Amino acid sequence: MKGLFKIVVIALVLVVVVSCKKDTKPNYQFMPNMYEPVSYETYMESDAFRSGWEAQLPAEGTVPRGFTPFDIANTTEGYNFAKDSLSSPLDSTKVDLARGKELYDIYCGICHGNKGDGQGTLVKREKILGIPSYDDVGRAITAGSIYHTIYYGKNAMGSYANQLNEEERWQVTAYVLDLKAKLEK
Amino acid sequence: MKKSYQSLEVNSTNNMKQVNHRKLGKNILRLSLIILLAFSTSLSAQEGDPAKGKSLFNANCAACHKLDKKMTGPALRKVEQRLSDEQGLDREWIAAWIRNSAAVIKSGDAYASKIYDEYGGAAMTAMPQLTDEDISHILAYTAEDVPEPVVAQVTGGQDGSGNQEGGISNKMILGALAVLFALLAMALVLVRQTLNRFAEAKGVDISETKGTPIWKAFVQNQFLVLVTAIFLLLASGYFVYGYLMQVGVDQGYQPVQPIHYSHKIHAGDNGIDCKYCHSSARVSKTSGIPSLNVCMNCHKSIYEVAPETATAEYSKEFYDGEIKKLYAAVGWDDAEQKYTGETQPVKWVRIHNLPDFAYFNHSQHVSVAGIECQTCHGPVEEMEIMYQHAPLTMGWCINCHRETNVNVKDNAYYEKIHAELSKKYGVDQLTAAQMGGLECGKCHY
Numbered sequence: 001m002k003g004l005f006k007i008v009v010i011a012l013v014l015v016v017v018v019s020c021k022k023d024t025k026p027n028y029q030f031m032p033n034m035y036e037p038v039s040y041e042t043y044m045e046s047d048a049f050r051s052g053w054e055a056q057l058p059a060e061g062t063v064p065r066g067f068t069p070f071d072i073a074n075t076t077e078g079y080n081f082a083k084d085s086l087s088s089p090l091d092s093t094k095v096d097l098a099r100g101k102e103l104y105d106i107y108c109g110i111c112h113g114n115k116g117d118g119q120g121t122l123v124k125r126e127k128i129l130g131i132p133s134y135d136d137v138g139r140a141i142t143a144g145s146i147y148h149t150i151y152y153g154k155n156a157m158g159s160y161a162n163q164l165n166e167e168e169r170w171q172v173t174a175y176v177l178d179l180k181a182k183l184e185k
Numbered sequence: 186m187k188k189s190y191q192s193l194e195v196n197s198t199n200n201m202k203q204v205n206h207r208k209l210g211k212n213i214l215r216l217s218l219i220i221l222l223a224f225s226t227s228l229s230a231q232e233g234d235p236a237k238g239k240s241l242f243n244a245n246c247a248a249c250h251k252l253d254k255k256m257t258g259p260a261l262r263k264v265e266q267r268l269s270d271e272q273g274l275d276r277e278w279i280a281a282w283i284r285n286s287a288a289v290i291k292s293g294d295a296y297a298s299k300i301y302d303e304y305g306g307a308a309m310t311a312m313p314q315l316t317d318e319d320i321s322h323i324l325a326y327t328a329e330d331v332p333e334p335v336v337a338q339v340t341g342g343q344d345g346s347g348n349q350e351g352g353i354s355n356k357m358i359l360g361a362l363a364v365l366f367a368l369l370a371m372a373l374v375l376v377r378q379t380l381n382r383f384a385e386a387k388g389v390d391i392s393e394t395k396g397t398p399i400w401k402a403f404v405q406n407q408f409l410v411l412v413t414a415i416f417l418l419l420a421s422g423y424f425v426y427g428y429l430m431q432v433g434v435d436q437g438y439q440p441v442q443p444i445h446y447s448h449k450i451h452a453g454d455n456g457i458d459c460k461y462c463h464s465s466a467r468v469s470k471t472s473g474i475p476s477l478n479v480c481m482n483c484h485k486s487i488y489e490v491a492p493e494t495a496t497a498e499y500s501k502e503f504y505d506g507e508i509k510k511l512y513a514a515v516g517w518d519d520a521e522q523k524y525t526g527e528t529q530p531v532k533w534v535r536i537h538n539l540p541d542f543a544y545f546n547h548s549q550h551v552s553v554a555g556i557e558c559q560t561c562h563g564p565v566e567e568m569e570i571m572y573q574h575a576p577l578t579m580g581w582c583i584n585c586h587r588e589t590n591v592n593v594k595d596n597a598y599y600e601k602i603h604a605e606l607s608k609k610y611g612v613d614q615l616t617a618a619q620m621g622g623l624e625c626g627k628c629h630y
Contacts (some may be wrong), residue, residue, distance in 0.1 A: 125455060127455065131248060137314050155249045167467075
């Protein structure tokens with residue numbers, strides 16, 4: 001009887017120890033000062049900055065390296081101006097429709113549909129409604145208006161300026177024009 | 186349906202409320218018949234099919250308008266009636282506005298300028314392609330009453346009960362087994378007692394002869410002691426090794442995040458590409474956590490989850506509450522449809538974290554090598570709560586580098602090095618290891 005009691009106690013202790021392992025807490029580390037970075041890591045909190053976190057916006061009035069300022073305003077007038085006068089800096093040798101498609105399918109196709117007909121997965125599942133087809137006559141999109149819309153967003157669509165860089169935006173613009181031409185056929 | 190709609194349209198809702206409810210249907214029919222006869226010429230142009238109107242509305246208007254909620258443009262339920270009651274504007278004005286709102290504003294129409302300014306100068310897209318018939322369909326759809334809330338969570342409830350039944354039956358089986366074993370043990374004890382009693386009754390002597398106790402016999406047998414000691418040492422060595430090897434390994438780490446974000450709903454059910462949100466995985470060392478404006482790309486329009494998204498475990502109210510948390514953090518006033526400017530950071534808990542002495546670059550694996558995110562992160566599209574799938578140990582990295590053939594086809598990054606190395610090794614397919622993926626300095630420096 002005593003033996004049985006001991007076995008039960010040991011089993012209980014084992015169960016308790018095993019159930020102590022929590023998935024919601026990180027594990028121990030051998031040498032934390034080798035594991036944890038000395039430098040500032042992406043998104044880390046830091047009291048070195050007034051905001052309390054590491055990621056900072058560029059100082060006002062400065063242009064980050066490799067960026068070109070976009071001067072057209074985020075207004076209806078700006079949109080119309082871009083629609084009429086803005087054109088792609090990429091010439092025909094630099095336009096890479098394969099890359100444009102790859103980026104388009106990631107960022108745009110989910111709503112606009114991979115054919116550009118406004119029938120993306122989210123539209124078919126009725127999560128987001130009213131996505132126009134690219135050959136919509138009332139909108140009559142041009143390279144400039146596409147770029148302006150990607151840069152600032154329009155109505156319910158948000159800006160994609162932080163997901164696509166300038167060159168990628170123009171590649172996507174070229175691909176959208178390609179889709180539009182196919183739809184209008 | 187058509188007739189009752191017309192009566193609604195011509196008489197205001199007030200009239201309808203005054204109708205005796207017991208004879209409501211009949212009265213509406215009669216009323217609409219009278220009206221139809223009286224105004225049949227003028228009404229024939231206004232007939233519209235709400236079903237057709239719905240599809241037209243979803244295709245053309247829903248980008249900016251909802252029926253009962255302000256969006257980019259105003260809410261549109263009963264817009265025709267409201268406009269004629271409040272502003273005295275008729276269908277012609279609406280049609281002109283829909284086809285070319287800019288022209289209406291330019292003509293100096295007071296209400297048109299007012300509404301244009303009220304919505305921050307967002308110009309409504311001109312829809313010259315919509316015919317009179319289309320517009321009447323759409324207006325018929327907007328004139329419908331608010332539908333009765335459908336009894337929700339039918340599928341969710343069924344799923345839940347199914348799961349619960351499974352749980353109960355499992356528990357019941359286990360309980361039955363436990364009871365069975367207890368009964369067996371009791372039966373054994375009873376049998377022993379009975380046998381002892383028989384033995385006593387028959388006068389058989391069952392008292393055990395006292396020999397050397399077993400532990401003494403054990404101690405005297407040196408060979409047995411040696412074997413046991415070696416066995417215990419090996420066993421404890423095994424467990425100590427096992428314990429030390431998992432220190433610093435966070436496989437299965439599943440912290441509670443500040444917002445319950447379900448990868449299953451976003452990446453699984455809705456099929457959103459990983460790189461849509463984690464866009465910097467393409468181009469940088471870090472696969473970034475999306476800033477909240479990326480969430481708002483969709484959640485500006487999606488302010489609640491569909492009833493069928495809810496599961497037995499997580500209700501619709503729960504998910505809607507999580508979207509509210511997003512709005513609070515990003516400072517979005519859903520009722521007014523504008524940003525308040527009061528934001529607060531969301532403190533996501535980092536899951537995958539390599540030690541500082543190991544270098545890893547996402548863009549090299551995602552863009553250059555073209556590896557699927559799931560290779561390292563596991564079936565994220567099935568995870569309701571995100572957890573670490575891979576151990577992220579050095580052995581795990583090395584194994585993959587040894588086994589994975591580098592895809593050099595149509596990959597400009599590798600053309601030259603592939604040509605040289607395949608000559609050197611005399612093979613056609615190169616593994617990541619052969620391209621230098623095992624060199625210490627590649628990851629540790």
